[in-house]
Amino acid sequence: MSAGPTRLLVVCLGNICRSPLAEGALRARIEASPLAGRVMVDSAGTGGWHAGEPPDRRAIACARGHGVDIAGLRARQLRARDFEDFHWLLCADADNLRDVRALAPPGARERTALLLDWAGTVPHGEVPDPYYGDGSHFEGVWQLVDTAARAVVDRLSARPASGIIRP
Structure with a gap:
């Protein structure tokens, strides 16, 4: 893995609801913090059904309601190179974590985690899939x-300047 910014990849199932919302929230919080330019965020899905598509219109509307524009994001499927390119692969739920770990090459499994758990907000917590819900489900996500x-910004801000947060 090359030197440079800390790289986080948020992973959900189709990369049109949870992971783009998380990517948008993370980018906004990071850009408004001293970490701006030092942390890179992307998102992907374990499945490729929506590859190339924008986030779900309800996700776009929800993020927009919070001052975050995710309309330009495009879904993509998790790829083998992501395990080399990202320091952490942060998953929306236990099923995604299981699937990501099943694809992880030797030595990369320990750099996968549940997003909410890794952030320290909800131990073993999962982000529910709002796809079959309404706007209130997206708001909950x-x-x-x-x-x-916010917790990720705090966590990364507390780390030594020269180090990546290790498992």
């Missing part, structure tokens, strides 16, 4: 991922 984004 936003509250979880934005709280996690």
Whole structure:
């Protein structure tokens, strides 16, 4: 893994609801912090059904309601290179974590975690999939991922300047 900014990848199932909301929240919180330019965030899905598509319109509307624009994001599927390119792969739920770990090459499994758990906001917590719900479900997801984004900023701000947070 090359030197440079800390790189976080948020992973959900299709990369159109939870992970783009989390990516948007993380980017916004990081850019408004002393970590700006030092942490890079991306998102992916374990499945490729929506590859190339924008986030779900309800996710876009929810993020927009919080002053965050995710309309330009495009879904993509998790790829083998992500295990080399990212320091941490942060998963929305236990199923995604299991799937990501099943694909992880030797030595990368310990750099996978549940987003809410890794952030320190909800031990073993999962971000529920709002896809079959309404706007209130997306708002609930936003509250979880934005709280996690604030905690991630605190966690990364507390680390030694020269180090990546280790498992």
